[in-house]
Amino acid sequence: MDSTRILPLLVLLMIAPPGEGQTRSSGNRGATSSGIECGDHTEATSRDFPTSRRVAASRRGRPPREGLGKGVFLVASETLSDPNFSQTVVLLLEYDETGAVGLIVNRPTEISLASVLPGEEELKDRHELVFIGGPVDKSQLFLLLRSASLPRQSEEIVDGVYVSTSLGTLREILAEESTVAAFQAYAGYSGWGPGQLDAELIRGDWLIAPADSETVFDKAADSIWPELIRNNRGLWVYRTADDSLLSAMVSRPRSPATLH
Numbered sequence: 001m002d003s004t005r006i007l008p009l010l011v012l013l014m015i016a017p018p019g020e021g022q023t024r025s026s027g028n029r030g031a032t033s034s035g036i037e038c039g040d041h042t043e044a045t046s047r048d049f050p051t052s053r054r055v056a057a058s059r060r061g062r063p064p065r066e067g068l069g070k071g072v073f074l075v076a077s078e079t080l081s082d083p084n085f086s087q088t089v090v091l092l093l094e095y096d097e098t099g100a101v102g103l104i105v106n107r108p109t110e111i112s113l114a115s116v117l118p119g120e121e122e123l124k125d126r127h128e129l130v131f132i133g134g135p136v137d138k139s140q141l142f143l144l145l146r147s148a149s150l151p152r153q154s155e156e157i158v159d160g161v162y163v164s165t166s167l168g169t170l171r172e173i174l175a176e177e178s179t180v181a182a183f184q185a186y187a188g189y190s191g192w193g194p195g196q197l198d199a200e201l202i203r204g205d206w207l208i209a210p211a212d213s214e215t216v217f218d219k220a221a222d223s224i225w226p227e228l229i230r231n232n233r234g235l236w237v238y239r240t241a242d243d244s245l246l247s248a249m250v251s252r253p254r255s256p257a258t259l260h
Contacts, residue, residue, distance in 0.1 A: 067208055068095045068197070071158035073215070074102060075207040075228045084135040087225045090190050091144070091211050093155075093163055100192040103133040103142055103163075105184075105216050106224040113185050116141070122174035128183075131221075134190030142189060143170060146182040146217050160213040182217050207232050 074090040090102040111130045114123040133142055145151050145162040151173075153166035164170075172178040192200075200206055209232045215224055 068092070068100075068201075070094055071161075071211050073105075073209040073211045073228065074197075075209055075225065075232060077205055077207060078229065080205045085190070085205075089215075089224050089228055090134070091157065091161075091216065093157055093189075095197065097194060099194050100197045102190045103144065103186045104131065104190060105144075106221045107132040108221050109187075116185075116187075120171070120174070122171070126174075128185060131184060131186045133186030133188045136189050136191045138188035140188060141165065142186045144184050144186065144216060145169075145173070145180045146213050147178070147180045149179050151178055151180050158211045158213065161211070161216060184217065 070092055072092050074092060076085050076088045076090075080086055085104075087106075088104045089106050091105050092100060092102045094101045108129045108131050112123075112126075113128045113130055114120070114126060116130055117123055130141075132138075143154075143164045143166075144157075145154060145164060146160055147154075147162055148160065150156060151162055151164065151169055153169045154162040154164035156162050169178070169180075170183075173180045173183055197206075201208075207228075209228055215228075219227070
């Protein structure tokens, strides 16, 4: 993806989950992020995408694990207390031996995209809100797009869902010159260095579930995590005796009728 087309992001309010301090370590996730202070006009710098490609080859870890990869949900376990990720659902955009990158899909803010991009006239009469994508680099804006075909300057993540960081693509959507049926904007991302996500899975911090466009675009944000927890109680991540393999055992989700 052409890094010269990265969206600029001007954030006027602090974006931070409850309990997060001004500067907070992301634990084992290998990155830290400061909350963006009110009035701090921070402009995004150009970056390659996917972001984890920036991890140096010399830091490469173990090979990718079966069951993990682009297009799955990481569902925070009920015991995960880190305020950056408590009760979150992360859509994985990339996972390989260099690390992992994802976007939290169930943390909307009260900040409108129009206020973040005040120079975009087509946004002025629209009401889309910015989501928190993760604690890393909140000056970076990502778009998740729902489309029947590949939009310009985007990458498919799961069937019908694409990610983009292109301002040109956003402008085409707003001008109704695109096949994109819906979009959501995310400030920041969730990132893990080599082997870090594997360690968190072994520790039981996350469940794994298949991702889908309906969860990302149609469901109320506050219903996504509880529903995935209910539907995937038969999903377990476990380690073998020598810690060399990581496997995912996924049961079929229960019928919605059984959830009432």
